[in-house]
Amino acid sequence: MIEFDAVRKQYPDGTVAVERFDLVVPSHRVVALVGSSGSGKTTLLRMVNRMVEPSSGSVRIDDVDVRSMDPVRLRRSIGYVLQAGGLLPHRTVADNVATVPLLEGRSRRQARADALGLLERVGLDPAIADRYPAQLSGGQQQRVGVARALAADPNILLMDEPFGAVDPIVRDQLQTELRALQADIGKTIVFVTHDIDEAFALADEVVVLRAGAEIAQRGTPAEILAAPADDFVASFVGAGTARRSLRIREIDGRALVVDGDGRPTGVLER
Amino acid sequence: MNWLSQNLHIVGQLLADHLALSIPPILLSLAISVPLGRLAAGSGRLRAPLLTATGLLYAIPSLALFVILPPILGLPLRSGATMVAALTVYGCALLVRGAADAFDSVPEDVRLAAAATGHSRWALFWRVELPLAGPVLLSALRVVVVSTVSLVTVGAVIGISSLGTLFTDGFQRGIDASIVTGIVLTVAVAFLLDALCVLAARALMPWQRVRA
Amino acid sequence: MNLFLEAIQWILDPASWTGEHQLGARVLEHLAFSAAVLLAAALLGIPAGIAIGHSGRGRGLVIALTSGARALPTLGLLTILGLGLGIGLEAPFLALLVLALPPVLAGAYAGVESVDRATVGAARAIGFTEWQVLACVELPLAAPVIIGGLRSAALQVISTATLAAYIADTGLGRPLFRALKTQEYGVMLGASILVALLALVVELCFHAIQSAAARRAEPHRTTPRRAHARARERTHR
Ligand SMILES: Nc1ncnc2c1ncn2[C@@H]1O[C@H](COP(=O)(O)OP(=O)(O)OP(=O)(O)O)[C@@H](O)[C@H]1O
Ligand SMILES: [Mg+2]
Numbered sequence: 001m002i003e004f005d006a007v008r009k010q011y012p013d014g015t016v017a018v019e020r021f022d023l024v025v026p027s028h029r030v031v032a033l034v035g036s037s038g039s040g041k042t043t044l045l046r047m048v049n050r051m052v053e054p055s056s057g058s059v060r061i062d063d064v065d066v067r068s069m070d071p072v073r074l075r076r077s078i079g080y081v082l083q084a085g086g087l088l089p090h091r092t093v094a095d096n097v098a099t100v101p102l103l104e105g106r107s108r109r110q111a112r113a114d115a116l117g118l119l120e121r122v123g124l125d126p127a128i129a130d131r132y133p134a135q136l137s138g139g140q141q142q143r144v145g146v147a148r149a150l151a152a153d154p155n156i157l158l159m160d161e162p163f164g165a166v167d168p169i170v171r172d173q174l175q176t177e178l179r180a181l182q183a184d185i186g187k188t189i190v191f192v193t194h195d196i197d198e199a200f201a202l203a204d205e206v207v208v209l210r211a212g213a214e215i216a217q218r219g220t221p222a223e224i225l226a227a228p229a230d231d232f233v234a235s236f237v238g239a240g241t242a243r244r245s246l247r248i249r250e251i252d253g254r255a256l257v258v259d260g261d262g263r264p265t266g267v268l269e270r
Numbered sequence: 271m272n273w274l275s276q277n278l279h280i281v282g283q284l285l286a287d288h289l290a291l292s293i294p295p296i297l298l299s300l301a302i303s304v305p306l307g308r309l310a311a312g313s314g315r316l317r318a319p320l321l322t323a324t325g326l327l328y329a330i331p332s333l334a335l336f337v338i339l340p341p342i343l344g345l346p347l348r349s350g351a352t353m354v355a356a357l358t359v360y361g362c363a364l365l366v367r368g369a370a371d372a373f374d375s376v377p378e379d380v381r382l383a384a385a386a387t388g389h390s391r392w393a394l395f396w397r398v399e400l401p402l403a404g405p406v407l408l409s410a411l412r413v414v415v416v417s418t419v420s421l422v423t424v425g426a427v428i429g430i431s432s433l434g435t436l437f438t439d440g441f442q443r444g445i446d447a448s449i450v451t452g453i454v455l456t457v458a459v460a461f462l463l464d465a466l467c468v469l470a471a472r473a474l475m476p477w478q479r480v481r482a
Numbered sequence: 483m484n485l486f487l488e489a490i491q492w493i494l495d496p497a498s499w500t501g502e503h504q505l506g507a508r509v510l511e512h513l514a515f516s517a518a519v520l521l522a523a524a525l526l527g528i529p530a531g532i533a534i535g536h537s538g539r540g541r542g543l544v545i546a547l548t549s550g551a552r553a554l555p556t557l558g559l560l561t562i563l564g565l566g567l568g569i570g571l572e573a574p575f576l577a578l579l580v581l582a583l584p585p586v587l588a589g590a591y592a593g594v595e596s597v598d599r600a601t602v603g604a605a606r607a608i609g610f611t612e613w614q615v616l617a618c619v620e621l622p623l624a625a626p627v628i629i630g631g632l633r634s635a636a637l638q639v640i641s642t643a644t645l646a647a648y649i650a651d652t653g654l655g656r657p658l659f660r661a662l663k664t665q666e667y668g669v670m671l672g673a674s675i676l677v678a679l680l681a682l683v684v685e686l687c688f689h690a691i692q693s694a695a696a697r698r699a700e701p702h703r704t705t706p707r708r709a710h711a712r713a714r715e716r717t718h719r
Contacts, residue, residue, distance in 0.1 A: 420552065437561040456553070
C-alpha cells in the first residue's frame, strides 16, 4: 500500500508542481495518474522512490515513511520503468535486466539465468540476451525495461509513460501483455500517462489530474466514463465526442456498435 | 614599457612579418580542406584514410615538421615559404576533419529536398551544402586561426623572424619585457583574426546568429 | 633526397646512440619527461573535469581556459618561465603542464557532460549509489572522450618537449638544437624524423586505447551516417 499524505512539491526555482495531494494506492492494484503535460505526474511518481523529496507532507509504503528509508535500498526494492526504457547503452540486454540483482550481489550465473527467464516472461526471445539496447526496436527496449523492473521481484512497480515512445500498434500489444502479466504477478502498480485510453485499458483506478496535481476526479474507468465530474474531466476523457458516443444499429439481424459519426467500431455479442 | 618604446620599430616589423606568415596558411588550408572535407563526408571509402592521414600529420611536432618539409619541397630551411607550407599542412590536418564533420552536419533530408527541387550537383554544393555546413566549418576554422598564429612563433628557434623572435631574443638577452610583449601581441593577433572570421561569417551567414 | 639518406644513416649509425648524442638516453628522457607531465595533468585535470561535468558548474571556466590556452604561444611560455626559473627542468615542466591541462580538463568535462542525462537518471532511479552512477555509468560512457583529451594533451606535450630543449637541453630536441648551431642539416633532419616517429607511435597507441574505450562505451557501433539517421528516426517517432 502506498499513501500520499498531504504532499506538496515546490521546486527550487519556485515552480509548484504539486499543491497538495492525498491518495491511497491499495496493494496489488493498478492506479493510473493521468493529466496533461506539466500537471505534476512525474513529480508524484518520483516521490515514491525518493528521486524527488516532497517539500511537505509524506509518502508512506506499508505505513513506513519513505524518508526513513535509505534511498538506494528503497529504489532497489521498487521496479521503475521509464519512457524509452532508460537502459544502459553499454551493457547487454541480459546485464541490463540483471542490473539490480548484480548490484545486490547475486552471482552472475544465477542473475543471468533469472534474466533469461524474465525476458521470456515479457515476451522476448532469450536469444536477444547478448545484444545491446541500440540493436533492439523501441518496443523490445520497452519490454526489456519492464523485465529489468521485475528482476528484483519488487512489490511495487512505478511506470512513467512506459509506452510513450512506441507506435500505437506496439503500444496496444504491450498493454495487453502487461495486463496478462499483472493478472499473474499481482504487483502494486502506479503508472503515469497522458493517454486516457491507456489508463482505461490498464488501471483498476484512474486519477485525473489538473495543473498542480489537483485531483479532478478519481474512480474506476467505468465511473469516470459514466459520470465525468466536471467539464475538465469530460473533455479529457472525450465525453460527448463521436468516439465516445456509441450507438447500436441493427444490420442483418446483428447489433452493430457505431460511433457518433456512424462509423462501425464492433459487433455487440448477446 | 621603456623597452617597448625603444623597440617600437622592430616590434612593428616583427608584427608585420607575423601577419605575413599566418594569414596565407590560413587561407590556403581553407581552400584545400573544403573540397577534401566534402569528399571525405560524401564517401564512406575515402573518409577513413583521409581523416587518418590528416590526423597523423597533425601528430608531427611543429619543430620537426619545419625541418623535415624543406628538403621534401626543395625549399631553404630559413624561409617564409617553409613556414607557410608547414602551417598549411597543420591547418589542413585540423580543417579536413572539421570540414568533413561540417558537411556531415547538413541534414540528409535538406540535401534530398534540394536535389528533388532540381539543384544540379554544383548548385547543391554552393547553395545548400556549403552554407549549411558554414557554422561547423567556422568553428573549425577559428581553431586553425588561433593555433596558426601561435605556431608561427616556433619558427623563431630556427631563425624565421616573427613575433617569436621576441621570445628567442628576450631569452638570450634576459629581457622579460621582450617576451611579455611577444606573448601579448601574439594572443592579440590571434583574437583579432578570430574576431575577423566571426564578423565575416556573420556577413556571409545572415540567417545564423554567430556567437563570438 | 640526399639529405634524407644522410639523416637515416645518422639514425642507424650506432655511434649516434652511444657517442656524443646518446640517442637512446634522449628518447627515454623525452618519453619520461612527457609521461611525467601527462600524469600530472591527468591527476589534476581528470578529477576536476569530472566534477565540473557532473555538477555542471564551472563550465564557462573550462571553455575560456581551453580557447585561451590555444592562443598562448608555447615558446613564449617556455622562455618566460625559463628566464624566471632558470636553467633546469622546472620551467619546461611547468610550461608543458600549463599546456596539457586544458585539453585534459576539457576532455573529462565534455565526456561526463555528453553522457545522456536520462541514462544517468534511470540508473539512479533503479538504485545505483552516486559512486556507482559515476563508476558504472558516467565513466565508461565518458571514457572515449576523456581519453581523447589525454590524447591531444599527449601530442601537445611530445611536441613541446622537443622545443623545451631550447631552454633545458633535454630530450630529442637536444641533438636538433646542437645540430642547428653546427649547421649539420643531416643530423637536424635525423632528430626531427625521430621526434616525428615518436609522436606517431604515441598517437597510434592512444588511438588504440581510445578505440578500445569506444567499443566498451558503444559496443554496437554504426557508421556516423547510420547513427545520425537512427537518431533522426527516433526524434520522428
Ligand atoms: N527539476 C525541476 N525543477 C523545476 N521545475 C520542475 C522540475 N521538474 C519538473 N518541474 C516542473 O514541475 C511541473 C510538473 O512537472 P512534471 O514533470 O511532474 O509533470 P508531468 O505531469 O510529468 O508532465 P509530462 O506529462 O510532460 O511528463 C512542470 O511545470 C515542470 O516544469
Ligand atoms: Mg512526466
